[in-house]
Amino acid sequence: MKTKDELLKIFSLKLRIILGKLQINFDDLQEIRLRVNCPLLISYKNKEYFVSEEASLVGNPSQGVLITKNEIKETMEYISNYSLYAFEEEIRQGFITISGGHRIGITGKTIIQGNFIRGIKHISYINVRLAHQVKGCADLVMPYLINEKTKSIYHTLIISPPKCGKTTLLRDIIRQISDGSPYLEGMNIGVVDERSEIAACYMGEPQNDLGIRTDILDCCPKAKGMMMLIRSMSPQVIAVDEIGSREDIEAINYVISCGCKLIATVHGSSIEDVKSKPILGDLLKNRIFERYIILSNINKVGQLEEIYDSMVTRIY
Structure with missing residues (x-):
């Protein structure tokens, strides 16, 4: 084995x-x-x-x-x-x-x-x-993340308590966006992997499959990395794990103002939990994100609980 x-x-x-x-x-x-x-x-x-x-x-x-x-x-x-x-x-x-x-x-x-x-x-x-890539774990959520009119991706925030599979889900979303599918053409996606958890690069080579159109900044602070990718790689989508600092929020606003789509994760147990956090709460109030995915481990790791739209209306 x-x-x-x-x-x-x-x-x-x-x-x-x-x-x-x-x-x-x-x-x-x-x-x-x-x-x-x-x-x-x-x-x-x-x-x-x-x-x-x-x-x-x-x-x-x-x-x-x-x-x-x-x-x-x-x-x-x-x-x-x-x-x-x-x-x-x-x-x-x-x-x-x-x-x-x-x-x-x-x-x-x-x-x-x-x-x-x-x-x-x-x-x-x-x-x-241990690294565990679960290919296909994003199959259920992908139809909710695709804007049929623009054939693009919605700004998406994955909300999950620790050890509930948010990084595993993010990894497969990245792969499916990058490779494309019958519902979406493949898109250039930049990943800021601050703690080497998403791609798990070893000597510069990703150990996880993040797709054929993915560029990775390994061990780079999220805020700096997002801006670097915008300037250097012209991504259509940027993905980051565990946002939370004021610098992250400023970089997110910069990414969105440049017309780039964003997929991010954050620690939390619910929409209300994230709303109560001083810095992150502003993102929800300003309706920066268009989709919210809520995970738990009630029945299994990575249990999909709910999906909300930008108005925080439940759509799953």
């Missing part, structure tokens, strides 16, 4: 053996967390489990295999191919993206220079987030 093989090689030898014996479907594995002096923890099918020395899933933390400082150190050596210096910029951001698009979050003691983080040392916590 490709996912399993990609993952196992980044862990210490001891953890590699234990994880390799797990009787699970690695395609349903979401996270693997290593915390120094704490038991090995995984997220599997939306539930948390500890992993025992015997490679079984257990609920009691005292039965979980204990992660030592050496396990962390050895794992980081494999992740970085024995050259943490080569990943200095990524470490400064707090994560490393590896082959397959899997993202390794790291924390420890930050090294501060002025107002900037120069790096992280004494790494003691690792979170391996």
